[in-house]
Amino acid sequence: MSTTTATHHDDHGDHGHPTGIMRWVASTNHKDIGTLYLWFSFFMFLFAGAMALGIRAELFQPGLQFLEPEQFNRLTTLHGLIMIFGAIMPAFVGFANWMVPMMIGAPDMAFPRLNNMSFWLLIPAALLLIGSIFVPGGAIAGGWTMYPPLSIQQGMAMDMTIFAIHILGISSIVGSINIITTILNLRAPGMGLMKMPLFIWTWLITAFLLIASMPILAGAITMMLTDRHFGTSFFDAAGGGDPVLFQHVFWFFGHPEVYIMILPAFGIVSTIIPAFARKPLFGYASMVYATSAIALLSFVVWAHHMFTTGMPVAGQLFFMYSTMLISIPTGVKVFNWIATMWRGSMTFETPMLFSIAFVFLFTLGGFSGLVLAILPVDIQLQDTYYVVAHFHYVLFSGAAMSIMAGVYYWLPKWTGHMYDETLGKWHFWLTTIAFNITFFPMHFTGLAGMPRRVPDYALQFAEFNMISSLGAFALGISQLLFLYVVIKCIRGGEKAAANPWEGAEGLEWTVPSPAPFHTFETPPTVK
């Protein structure tokens, strides 16, 4: 026991934590776990992106060239599931792990061991999802939304997917409890709620959304599981059930989920724009209220995903009005970002470029969202490429590009080196241009009547699909440059100062770069 006593008195910096692979497997350090989350999500991003390239290759020309229809459906399904649950969500949790303790002056997350568990749960879930490709019958092909009865028809891959989502849900809930507890209990003295950085606010609200919505999804897929194997008929009209019930329950989770993937993005962009405009964030309080309003509204708009199911007219009107309301707090946010830039002293490093592109392109996604909110117009556009364009404008140029902005912004803090600014700008321009070449034409194909989730299409859609496919390959290849820039930055480069950005504010910039393994063991005081 003497050794235990001895290590106990050691300096905290090297109290004998494991090295090598065990450093990561057994880690309870928020920075290491954050790193794990970020790398995991990046590989999932490349993996699901490669699937998207399979989709775009098949859609390059009309007719069937590379894939059978069922394989095509598997690709669209897995692309969606993995991008949402494997890439976007874990990336934001990675940011939360790295940045929440450093931004609020806490030594670590509130529950370090739970933190380890919530990351390592992702691995079996990912193995189940990816492994389902190789079981008899292949991966599920019923779309990421898994509507029954089609999903009842799927093979054993469906059960593996259900199990994977259960595990992911546990991971998310555990992670959210950790984040909420950390934010509410471990803030540095003097940091009142209304003094928290906006990124902390958005994650606090996101964590509540996760806790409220993930169990709903778990319920929906459990009912599906019992329908498949245990003779229940929740979703089978022949046994007194209703297939549309699944859609209601699914979207009661699914719409908050949309905001789970965009609120932290708002937080990142609200951190970066003031830094590079050298001017405080405009309307901090209204940003907090708008974020809360969006979160509350997100629970009463779900059926706008189901306008074509044939709801009663009262339901249709309610969900149309509530959906239109969401544009008000969202609009407030966009106005605030532009007012923050207004009369600033802006410079345009890569994080700022990505953030401005976020404001511009996310707003385009907001406009198409407003178009889709108008129910009669949605009837025409539901399940067409217009919807595909819409959600890629909010999920790629919204969520994914905010993640890129955040990575460039905090890389100097994480690695202690400056990234290559020239290559970063190349990555930005290639991504932004290729993204628009890929997804802008989809507005036109959707308006003209091309349904989504089809492996083949009528000849009138050929030109725009070819353009989209060329853009998609450029977009995919550009992300390898991102990987290169990040690796190059980890391996070396110009030494980064504690605060490498002239206008950046916040506690994370008061510690050295790279951030030491343990930070804020003694809480700082916020004035």
Add this chain to the structure above:
Amino acid sequence: MNKRTILSLGAAFLSLFTINSHADYALNLKTPATEIASQIYDLHMLILWVCVAIFIVVFGLMFYSIVKHRKSVGHKAAQFHEHHWLEIIWTIIPVVILVVMAYPATKTILAMKDTAAADMSIKITGYQWKWGYDYLDQNVKFISTLSTPQDQIHNKEEKGENYLLEVDNPMVVPVGQKVRLLITAADVIHAWWIPEFGVKQDAIPGFMKEAWIRVEKPGTYRGQCAELCGKEHGYMPIVVEAMEQADYDAWVVAQQDASAAASAGADKEWAQDDLITAGKAVYEKNCSVCHGATGAGIPPAFPAMTGSAVVTGPIETHLDMILNGKNIMPAWKAVLNDVDIAAVIAYERNALGNSTGDSIQPSAVKAAR
């Protein structure tokens, strides 16, 4: 990169736009053919222009700021971070815009939902992967499937003008009549959609949903299934022919005659070879999409016909499977007539590498229903 390379790259890019140039690309919603679709078209144009106006104002300001308020031109940062009146105004203006949008949208929704006082009703059933039409008052009933040849889909021959948007038996409606559509499905959720009509209604198994159309002009209108329904989701188009009343009446009579002839065929005695010959066409139209043109299937989801225990076993089991289905295998009794079922049984048992030598008469199928 020299000038010539740039030019040739440009030419290659432009040539992309000329491939398949016989089908023109479109940028907007299709030209409406009903009053509701016209209202939707106008609503879309209204919201689009509202968005364009907001876009110009908001991003005009943003790009002005990006050009003028940058450090490199020596702009010094102001330090303001609140302005209550501004924040109140830019909250209220969107509210006003939304109310202005909600009013006409609400009127259209109420009109779309009003299926009362219809002149006639058609029941539409979605199947994996075809549409069934049942004219409830005229006793006319048929199945509509994709008529684009497989060779076009697999790039073995030139694609036709209406590639993937053509069917064997289109739905037919008279112009100027209010037609109530009763939409349902037999297996999974489909969605019946004709863009020119402004109707997209999910077809939900076990539930009957309503929509209505009043087509203004004669013509052919094409749409597709709009809800993912399995592997052939992209291959179940919807075609509606709108005709003058007189033409429509003649079409109804022709359909009734054809159906009478078919039911007469069910009562006569068929030679086995005739059944096998007729069965080949039925098989290729209905069965080959899952079980393969050669009977190889796509195991394990879609079993092979060749050597199958059901196909080579007792004929009653075989008949029961086709009539009532099992799991993914649909029930065909509502889709195929007695002759078709007897024929396809004969074909499956005596072709596709099988040779049981037996068959079943249409009259026996009728009795087994």
